Amino acid sequence: MFIPNNYKNENIEEVKDFLNQNSFGILISQVDGKIAGTHIPMQLDTDENGESVLVGHIAKANPQSKYLKSEEEILAIFNGPHSYISSSWYQKEDAPTWNYIAVHVYGKVKIIEGDELLESLKKLVDKYEKNSENPMSVEKMSSTTLKQVNGIVGFSIKINEIQAAYKLSQNREIDYHSITSELKKKGDSNSMGIVNEMEKTKK
Incomplete structure (x- = not known):
């Protein structure tokens, strides 16, 4: 990823x-010589050697699953808040732009199965169920529901490189207050997310 x-x-x-x-x-990843992408949750974890990995799963019915092979190079992309930045918010004329956060994770994939796959599913469910009024867990699921595990392919990605772009008007020091003020007026979640990230850079 190109990052100034x-x-x-x-x-x-x-x-x-x-x-x-x-x-x-x-x-x-590559699927039959073409680039393919699947939108899924991927959890940051550590392997048995204490090294960072991303863990996830996709449906066996997804053609991408058939081309996941151990030691294959993989790219995972994650997006944060983003918002249009109007040049009318600048003191001097210049081009408008876009503020955003994006992270690219590169690594090699390993297929996971059996108890290792089940453990990854437990962690995933526990993470997102913890704030539920009546949290579900893998342990509480019936054998019928757990049969659905047979329909997925689990994987972990040993992370080789992380590239992180935090474009937050760092080159607009003189326009900082104007930009954050206008973003607050917009009030949508992305605009407010960018404001929060811009304010962190000032702490």
Whole structure:
């Protein structure tokens, strides 16, 4: 991913926190000589050696699953908030732009099965059920429901590289207050998300 130096985030702990908070991404790989992508949750975890991995699963019916092979290079893309930035918010005329956060994760895939796959599903369900009024868990699921595990392909991605773009008007110091003020007026979740991230850079 092309990232101008001003927008690179090399704080790995901050980026990992982003991945934990924005775990619904796009799994990119080759399918019969073409690029394919699947939108799925991928959880940041550590393997038996303490190294960072992404863990997820896709349906066996998905053609992409048939081409996932151990040691294959994989790309996973994750997006955060994003918003249009109007040039009318600048003190001096210039081109409008877009603020955003995007993270690309590169690594090698490994197919996971059996107890390892089941454990990954437990972690996934527990993470998103913890705030439910009546949380469900894999342990509570019937054998009939758990048979659906036979219809998925689990995987882990050993992370080789993380590229993180945090484009937050870092080159617009003089226009910072105007930009954040106008974004607050818009009030939608993406605009407010960008405001929150811009404010973090000032702390």
